[in-house]
Amino acid sequence: MFKIIPNKKNIGAEITGNVKKISKKDFKFFFKALELYGMIFFRRQKLNSSDYIAFAKHFGKLAKYPRLKGLSTKYKQITVVQRKATDKGPSFGEQFHTDSIYTKKPPRFTMLYSKLVPKKGRANTEFSSQYLAYDYLSKSIKNKLIKVKGRYSSEGPISVTTRERVKEKGRKIEELKSIHKIIKKINSKNTIYCSPGHLVGFSPNLKNSEKVKKQLFKHQVKKKFQYSLEWEKDQLAIWDNRSMLHQATPFKGNRIMHRITIL
Incomplete structure (x- = not known):
């Protein structure tokens, strides 16, 4: 039996129960929770890599991180997101973003499973609800953005945070670019689908585009839209990239997370 505990302002929710003991009905429950809250997490889950992949496949086709x-x-779909005490730059993902938006078909969901974490309260992942961000947009900005698309690049501002790991485990790839609508509808709810870490412009270009971009970024990540997830070992989080921005918080130390993205 799974129980849901929504966070304040319904920005994410904790679900209690063992994810290795699930039914088709449970997955319908998880999907509904993701639709409502944007992110769900489970504490104290003992998963090996096969368990993790089997669980992830219930949510869709697993993507490869380019x-x-x-x-x-054997486990190509699992990406190791690691921070080392010797790293000098920012943490992997240390800027608000949505994963792989620079691809033509970005992943709908992202999962993180904690293998090694520092003391609780350090190395959090912060989430910002884009359902709430849309609701609080002024009518004039909503009207301005409704037909506008964002232009995204894998070499956007956040790319600096991947350099340490790309040097060790990277692939040689050319810059990836994409164009996606900024305002999306998920069933009956509108959301802002725009990644500050990857946006390089608008299509068509807007008058005073740089000013609009700065205003939008500032609005998307207001504190009243945020929830900070404190990690424990063996904790699993899943979020919908269409309705949640996320970022790693700065810290010094060691952390290992296993990530899966789902189309």
């Missing part, structure tokens, strides 16, 4: 090699030949 910038890093997989965990192993």
Whole structure:
């Protein structure tokens, strides 16, 4: 039996229960929770790589991350997101973004499973609800953005945070670019689908586009839209990239997360 505990303002929710003991009905429950809250997480889950992949496949087709090699030949779909105490630059993903938006078909969901984490309260992942961000947009900005698309690049501002890992485990790829609508509808709810870490412009270009971009970024990540997830070992989080921005918080130390993205 799974129980849901929504966070404040319904920005994400905790679900209690063992994810290895699930039914088709449970997955319908998880999908509905993701639609409502944007992110769900489970504490104290003992999963090996096969368990993790089996669980992820219930949510859709697993994607390959274009910038890093997989965990192993057998587990190519698992990407190791690691921070080392010796790293000098920012943490992987240390800027608000949505994953792989620079691809033609970005992943709908992202999962993170914690293998090694520092003391609780450090190395959090912060989420910002784009359902709430859309609801609080002014009518004039909504009207301005409704027919506008964003232009995205894998070499956007956030690319600096991947350099340490790309040097170790990276793939040689050319710059990836994409164009996607900024305002999306998920069933009956509108959301802002725009990644500050990857946006390089608008299509068609807007008057005072740089000013609009700065205003939009500032609005998307207001504190009243945010929830900070504190990691424990063996914790699993899943979020919908269409309705949640996320970022790693700065810290010094060691952390290992296993990531899967789902189309």
